[in-house]
Amino acid sequence: MMIKAGIIGSTGYAGAELVRLLLAHPEVEIAWYGSRSYVDKKYASVYQNFFKLVDAKCMDDNMEELADSVDVIFTATPQGLCASLVNDDILSKVKIIDLSADFRLKDVNVYEKWYGIKHAAPQYIDEAVYGLCEINREDIRKTRILANPGCYTTCSILTTIPLVREFVIDANSLIIDAKSGTSGAGRGAKVNNLFCEVNESIKAYGVATHRHTPEIEEQLSYACGQDVLINFTPHLVPMNRGILVTAYANLNENVTYEDVKAIYEKYYGDEYFIRLLDKDVCPETRWVEGSNFVDIGFKIDERTGRIIMMGALDNLVKGAAGQAVQNMNLMFGFKENLGLELVPVFP
Amino acid sequence: MMIKAGIIGSTGYAGAELVRLLLAHPEVEIAWYGSRSYVDKKYASVYQNFFKLVDAKCMDDNMEELADSVDVIFTATPQGLCASLVNDDILSKVKIIDLSADFRLKDVNVYEKWYGIKHAAPQYIDEAVYGLCEINREDIRKTRILANPGCYTTCSILTTIPLVREFVIDANSLIIDAKSGTSGAGRGAKVNNLFCEVNESIKAYGVATHRHTPEIEEQLSYACGQDVLINFTPHLVPMNRGILVTAYANLNENVTYEDVKAIYEKYYGDEYFIRLLDKDVCPETRWVEGSNFVDIGFKIDERTGRIIMMGALDNLVKGAAGQAVQNMNLMFGFKENLGLELVPVFP
Amino acid sequence: MMIKAGIIGSTGYAGAELVRLLLAHPEVEIAWYGSRSYVDKKYASVYQNFFKLVDAKCMDDNMEELADSVDVIFTATPQGLCASLVNDDILSKVKIIDLSADFRLKDVNVYEKWYGIKHAAPQYIDEAVYGLCEINREDIRKTRILANPGCYTTCSILTTIPLVREFVIDANSLIIDAKSGTSGAGRGAKVNNLFCEVNESIKAYGVATHRHTPEIEEQLSYACGQDVLINFTPHLVPMNRGILVTAYANLNENVTYEDVKAIYEKYYGDEYFIRLLDKDVCPETRWVEGSNFVDIGFKIDERTGRIIMMGALDNLVKGAAGQAVQNMNLMFGFKENLGLELVPVFP
């Protein structure tokens, strides 16, 4: 069974990565390269890596028309757009995988507070499934509207959630210090993202205000059954791809390396996309680049009674397009890692 | 038909790229991860990107033993090694694809002069086929010993050879200014290749003495039937992958853009791995990264009567491991681009 | 004697580098930080490196007012602006150092053809002095309007001109392959200059059409007394600063390394800012970063009868702001290297 996919926002970095992955997917044909900014321009002239591989031109954001011609729509657009376009008619015809934040948060007030915009379609929030496959696999299979998690969020949650769920750590003591490659900042023409401004520097940004914070908190709250407040600080790193999360938390009890390892194994031992590293091996973003893997390691600090959990992923793959395809695979009954058995590219 | 492959020198960058490509190849199983420096060490602990994907340990360089157990041996080793190991018995059992320079040059004196070592097996030079698929396809299919071209060489020859063959340019006026990412310098622990030494800098090296020079000259000489002497200057660029060649030559006659384009089309119009860019589009290494493509463009400068030809490839793929796999496909009767339909990874 | 300087265009990269250099100059006080885009904004909030060092706010481009209050005006602006503002009254009050291309070319037709704009003040072209200090030192001392050379131009001319002047090489055979760091592309918010677009890539641009070509040709023509046409190809390199020029030319006669070295010594032996490297040492941009030095080396290729000349400088210092200060020193009778004895910063 071959399905047809449409991409709204195909000329952002996440959209282009979707194109890369779907071109190599044996069961999908891309039928619509949406990009409001480049309508009628050859897609391969915007992303020359697709020269000779994609012949199509960019199309407008017409979700109605798209719904009639494809099986799945990916929206890789700024927050607000997907919610403003979706409606009952569309949802009756097509499945939607939204890479924006519109349907990630269950509490519309939290959404409106952190994003500073009014939610245009709150009636679909309940129905939408949060697409962290390793956590919500069964619900994902059944949904027609999928909220693809944020890049920082995916890395933060997957790195910490087993220990939150098992009450090994005090979730409210969690401090997540995250570092991202620059593709996470998008392809907008901003001085701050120019080569010379990013190269040879590192900085924190969005300190105590970054929008992925409530998304992490909400999922961790579900995991432990109580409200969780954390600190989350993103940093911009002079590299193209990759997110590294270094998470600190107080241990609730005395645990050994083996205890903690066993918990991670319990949750992730059978997960294809999560690689639990050997003792004393720290994740590095270079080892996951281009792939859908998340590498996870940890270290107990007996001196301070804390644990340091670390996770690495490729922000454009497992942090965006790859996870979207993984979700698509679940939603359409394909093998979960179909088209995603990507070997990380190094160096 | 599934074949077995052995890699000698699997822990260099080219060797590791071979592993990446062969893991994704539907007709090959890697049976031997050779690496003298890491014998008995888990391969995936040397290249952590293969964690959970490769379980094997590194083996010694035993070509005799290897010849009994595999169908094809790749030698991704420094010059001299392959020539010192190969013999009639081995060649009767297995096909060899040598990524080093040992069998690239037909004139053993030229080899010994530029490489400064004695050739250990000159008796196989004649039999060896120079593995530039787009040029020597038919001979490659039949050989049992394949000399995989150098990275700079592949880019330089493919970019210029149609115009040399058709006498559009004066081959002896050729000046090739090449720029390479740092993986071309190998994984040896040298101060000059440390991050801080390479980053934020560019330099020429091996000026007028680089060993890829005679390799380019020999192939271009065959193409035009006369001895060719060129200038070739490599440069080290602060990036991981990629080679860009900017080649200058005097035009022999008045030609238009269309004339030249037609010649390129004649030679490469049907080649899957060569992408002739549109008018006024210059190749950029980012658009071929991770793939086996060569992107080629050119510009006629009427003021000076010269043409500037430009080519870009990924030095580890089309410049090394990808071309080796392309050669293997030809040698074993597989579809030429099997396992090599890699979409370039950007950013 | 302390002089006052005004900078028009102080928030571009060259303008900011002028600020860095002038702050450390013992005889200059910056009295005007011009920047049309940031009027009334604190200069140090645009370039946070000057926090606590510069308290001033950005001012408009009012050259009339500026002429009444300072001794020298630097225009670090796009071509066309300086020519449109300058007039007799201003020139009677103040000296102008123009970092744009407006007064570099003596032939106004060449200017208008390559830049595609009408020259607004051709009457001052004759009076303007081309500010390559090592070539035009005496004229520079006397002028009131100084055309500061382009970055590529400075590197290209200084690297090749002694051999052109002495007819050691055939100037019309010159092929200049230049590589520049990304600060040369300016601070404009363009997608092409985003971190992810530049990083991990190299490309040629402006092939056969770059505007520094006629500037190089004009100066080399003066040097050898005949019209010179060359090929000049710039490349964008993923680093912040630095230009490397690799120049190829046919030798007119048999010369030895010592012959050529003697010619370079004749012209540059006493120049503080030009460092003639030892035999077989190639210039690298990392060794000049942050300084006003130009490092020059060369290699004779007896096989092809050509010479490869190489030069490296920091495009923002000797290629722009440093050279401007060197010119200022000459124009105001200061020691030529005052405030410019900068030790290159490595790594």
Next chain:
Amino acid sequence: MMIKAGIIGSTGYAGAELVRLLLAHPEVEIAWYGSRSYVDKKYASVYQNFFKLVDAKCMDDNMEELADSVDVIFTATPQGLCASLVNDDILSKVKIIDLSADFRLKDVNVYEKWYGIKHAAPQYIDEAVYGLCEINREDIRKTRILANPGCYTTCSILTTIPLVREFVIDANSLIIDAKSGTSGAGRGAKVNNLFCEVNESIKAYGVATHRHTPEIEEQLSYACGQDVLINFTPHLVPMNRGILVTAYANLNENVTYEDVKAIYEKYYGDEYFIRLLDKDVCPETRWVEGSNFVDIGFKIDERTGRIIMMGALDNLVKGAAGQAVQNMNLMFGFKENLGLELVPVFP
């Protein structure tokens, strides 16, 4: 008064930075370029940035001989060397500024435990002064043996100590997540520090075991009069220079932005080298590169009751050589910022 300086370990990155700074210092002459690995080699051939600026050859590590000929010795060597060379006779003749860890920790057991070597000269530990100028200024003026702080340590302590001292934060809740450029890893030829291994990646290392941890703890313990245990995690960033510290701590009481700002002002308001950033401005390493500044900012997170303190410095300047020169200035009665009024270099 001109003094003479000798450098032991002048060919490491910190040693070379000392050379850069001392060459520009008006009161110092470098009399000895020590480097065991490069004895008799021209210093400028090891660091080509000093070509034409330094004519000297590298000398051996003879501290006895050195003590007779210079006023101050800088040891920029691995831990253990300085302690093994120093003795009463030497200390009677010369002042020593040790950039290694030998005299930083007052408790010799802590030193021997974390560094895994026996301390060769524990008798001088008490006399040695910890050279964090902003904290220990008066003691530094009087000492003859100075322990120059570590790079991470300098940044970590200066960023947090005012709030520790004033009990605004719970020192034992401190979590310091630090990010460093690669020059911090030294110039040793190791595979892990090759360009291709560091570029396009980020990783934590030395998790819960890094040797700067006890150094930070000791100084913070002095500040608050009680034992302090913290978490400190360093990360390797693909850039040459720069350290960014992101420090998290629980607030002991309700404080406002103004309260905290006032405390920082109290301690640092008059410090030339510490720049307290404006509200909501986060430090970025690019803004301090090449200078001796430390930029500090902070953000209160009312949701979690924590504060996030951030500091940035250049690891080779304020984190090593610059601080050493600042200490030297104090020890010899020079103006504290003599030779150190370096404007940060951007981009």
